[in-house]
Amino acid sequence: MPAMTRRAFVGGVSATAAGAALSLAGGTFASAAARDRALAATAARAVRVEGTTLEQAAAPTGGSGYQRLAAGPGWPLVVRGELAGPQAGRDDRRTALTGFVQFTDLHLMDTESPFRFEYLARWNGSAHRPQETLTVRGASSLVERVNSLSAGPYTGKPLDLVMTTGDNTDNHEQIELDWYLKVLSGGRITPNSGDPTRYEGVQNSGSSAYWNPEISFLDDYKAKGFPQVPGFLGAAGRPFDAPGLNVPWYSTVGNHDDSLEGTLPDLGLLDALYTGRHKLEGCDDADAAKIMEALRRDPAGAAVLLGRLFADGNFVREITPDERRRPFNLKEFAKAHLDPAVTGPGPHGHGFTADAVASGKLYYTFRIADGVLGISLDTTNQAGFADGSIGTAQLRWLEQTLQAHSGHWYDTDGHTVRGGQGNDLIVIFSHHTSTTMGNLVLDPRNIFEKRHDGNELVALLQRYPNVVAWVNGHTHENRITPHGHAVPERAFWEINTASHVDFPQHARIIEIADNRDGTISLFTTLIESAAPYATDFNDTSDAGLAALYRELSFNDLYGHPTAKLGDPVDHNTELLLTKPNA
Known part of the structure; x- marks a missing residue:
C-alpha cells in the first residue's frame, strides 16, 4: 500500500x-x-x-x-x-512530546571466535544461526532505515534519538564492541577477525551440522532447501562503510555484553580460548549434553570439560589468533563509548560518563525531550545465567530519581506524597523484562547486596504516576503488556521488542503525545531494515547480503519466527494512558 x-x-x-x-x-x-x-x-x-x-x-x-x-x-x-x-x-487535539527508536538485541557477532558453541545449536538455537556472519551488515541496514525516516508516523515530530536496549554484542569481545560503536556512529568496518583475507569458521568446515554456503556438499541445511551462494563468506567479511545514525543515540547494557555467551560468569578461566589459535567445531552428542548441563549449573566444570575436548584434538581446527577477541568488562564497555571517534551525532559517551567508568555503575538518566526523562537501568548479573535482576543500591537510586522528577507519588501504604522538584513523563529502559528478572544469585560485584526481581520493579514503578513506559528486549519477541489496570493513575505500559538477529528483525518507533483530553497516547510502530525483501543468490552486494540476512533468519532450522513475531496487539499500536496530574 x-x-x-x-x-x-x-x-x-x-x-x-x-x-x-x-x-x-x-x-x-x-x-x-x-x-x-x-x-x-x-x-x-x-x-x-x-x-x-x-x-x-x-x-x-x-x-x-x-x-x-x-x-x-x-x-x-x-x-x-x-x-x-x-x-x-484526539487526532486533531494532539500535541507531540517526543519520538524515538528502540534497537535491541543486535548481537553483533564474531563468528570466527574460538569461544563459541555452534555445535550446541540442536539444544540451544542461539548457539549457531545460518545468518550470523551478516549481523554487522544487517544492523547497518537498520541504521539506514532510521536515517530514511524524517519523523514519527503519527505525530510528524522529528525523531529525538535511538536507544539500544542491550545485547549489542554477542560474546562481549572487544572486536564486537568496536563493530557496534562504528555501526551506530559510522565508519569503515571489516566484519572479519583473525586472517582478514579468509573466513575461518564453521560455515566452511564441511560438517553437515552447519550451512556451508559456498560448496555443493549436501549439509543438513541444504537438505532443507538452503541455497548454495558462491562467494558468500568472502563477501560477508569484506570491508564496507557504515553510514552511522543521523540522530543522537544511547546504550543500555545486556547480559551478552557482560558475560561469556551471555550466560557464563567471566571468571577469567577461559580468556585464553578467546585469543588462541584453536577452535572447537564439534563434539559427540554425549559431550554436547554434558556441556549444556555444565553451562546451566557448573561454569567451572564447563571450563574443565572444554579444556579436555580441546586437548583431545577431535573437531579442533587451527585458526589465526586475534587479540581483538579479548573479552571486555563493563567498565571497558562504558569507557569505549567515551572515545571521541565514536561520538557521531552525540551525545559524547552516549549516556556513560567518566564517573560510570570509575564506579562501574552503568545506570543513568538522560533527557529524551522537554518534559520527558529517560532512565537506563543495568539489569545484568555477573554471577552468570541469562536472566537479570538489580541490586539494592540501584533500586534506591531509581526510587530517588523517580521522586526527584515526579510531582507526587504513592508510598507503600498507598498514601499520596508530594514534593518532587520536577514533573516529567518518565520512560524506563532496560535489557531484561519484568518476567526475566528472576536471577537473584548474589552478584560478584557486591556479594553482600540483595538482588531484586521484576515483580519488585513493577511494584515500585506503579507508585509513580509519571512513569508511562518500560521499554526492554532480551526475549527476542514482540510483546506489549499493560500494568496497573485497577488504578489508572498507577498504570504504565511495558513494551518489549523483538531482536535484530532473529526473525522478524524488528526495531520500534515510540511516539508520545498529549491528547489534551486527560489522556496521553504512546504509538508503537515496528520497522524493518532498509534491505529489499527479494533476494538473489548471485547478488553479494551490501544490499543483497542485508536481504539474505533477513531471509536466512526466517529459515533458521532452530529459530522460531512465528513465535517471536508476537500478535497484532504487540505490533503497531496506540497505547492509551491517563495523563499524570490530569
Whole structure:
C-alpha cells in the first residue's frame, strides 16, 4: 500500500469507520477486505506510513521448506484502551512530546571466535544461526532505515534519538564492541577477525551440522532447501562503510555484553580460548549434553570439560589468533563509548560518563525531550545465567530519581506524597523484562547486596504516576503488556521488542503525545531494515547480503519466527494512558 498522509485521505474514510476498523479485537480480520479497511483507516490517522510496517512487512511466499520473502500487506494500527479509554477527536487535539527508536538485541557477532558453541545449536538455537556472519551488515541496514525516516508516523515530530536496549554484542569481545560503536556512529568496518583475507569458521568446515554456503556438499541445511551462494563468506567479511545514525543515540547494557555467551560468569578461566589459535567445531552428542548441563549449573566444570575436548584434538581446527577477541568488562564497555571517534551525532559517551567508568555503575538518566526523562537501568548479573535482576543500591537510586522528577507519588501504604522538584513523563529502559528478572544469585560485584526481581520493579514503578513506559528486549519477541489496570493513575505500559538477529528483525518507533483530553497516547510502530525483501543468490552486494540476512533468519532450522513475531496487539499500536496530574 503506498504511503498516504491524513490530508490526502480526508473524505475517503469517515471518523466512525476509522474508529471501527482500528478497534477490531486483537487486530485480526475476518477478510482481506476488513484488513484493507483497517489499513486505510490507519493511513488516514498517520502523517505518513512509508518505511514502516504500517506500509508493508516481510511475508513468506512458499508453503514449506526453505521459503523466500516478499513485501506483504502492512499491519494496521491497533488501539489498546485497557488502561484508559480513547476519546473521539484526539487526532486533531494532539500535541507531540517526543519520538524515538528502540534497537535491541543486535548481537553483533564474531563468528570466527574460538569461544563459541555452534555445535550446541540442536539444544540451544542461539548457539549457531545460518545468518550470523551478516549481523554487522544487517544492523547497518537498520541504521539506514532510521536515517530514511524524517519523523514519527503519527505525530510528524522529528525523531529525538535511538536507544539500544542491550545485547549489542554477542560474546562481549572487544572486536564486537568496536563493530557496534562504528555501526551506530559510522565508519569503515571489516566484519572479519583473525586472517582478514579468509573466513575461518564453521560455515566452511564441511560438517553437515552447519550451512556451508559456498560448496555443493549436501549439509543438513541444504537438505532443507538452503541455497548454495558462491562467494558468500568472502563477501560477508569484506570491508564496507557504515553510514552511522543521523540522530543522537544511547546504550543500555545486556547480559551478552557482560558475560561469556551471555550466560557464563567471566571468571577469567577461559580468556585464553578467546585469543588462541584453536577452535572447537564439534563434539559427540554425549559431550554436547554434558556441556549444556555444565553451562546451566557448573561454569567451572564447563571450563574443565572444554579444556579436555580441546586437548583431545577431535573437531579442533587451527585458526589465526586475534587479540581483538579479548573479552571486555563493563567498565571497558562504558569507557569505549567515551572515545571521541565514536561520538557521531552525540551525545559524547552516549549516556556513560567518566564517573560510570570509575564506579562501574552503568545506570543513568538522560533527557529524551522537554518534559520527558529517560532512565537506563543495568539489569545484568555477573554471577552468570541469562536472566537479570538489580541490586539494592540501584533500586534506591531509581526510587530517588523517580521522586526527584515526579510531582507526587504513592508510598507503600498507598498514601499520596508530594514534593518532587520536577514533573516529567518518565520512560524506563532496560535489557531484561519484568518476567526475566528472576536471577537473584548474589552478584560478584557486591556479594553482600540483595538482588531484586521484576515483580519488585513493577511494584515500585506503579507508585509513580509519571512513569508511562518500560521499554526492554532480551526475549527476542514482540510483546506489549499493560500494568496497573485497577488504578489508572498507577498504570504504565511495558513494551518489549523483538531482536535484530532473529526473525522478524524488528526495531520500534515510540511516539508520545498529549491528547489534551486527560489522556496521553504512546504509538508503537515496528520497522524493518532498509534491505529489499527479494533476494538473489548471485547478488553479494551490501544490499543483497542485508536481504539474505533477513531471509536466512526466517529459515533458521532452530529459530522460531512465528513465535517471536508476537500478535497484532504487540505490533503497531496506540497505547492509551491517563495523563499524570490530569
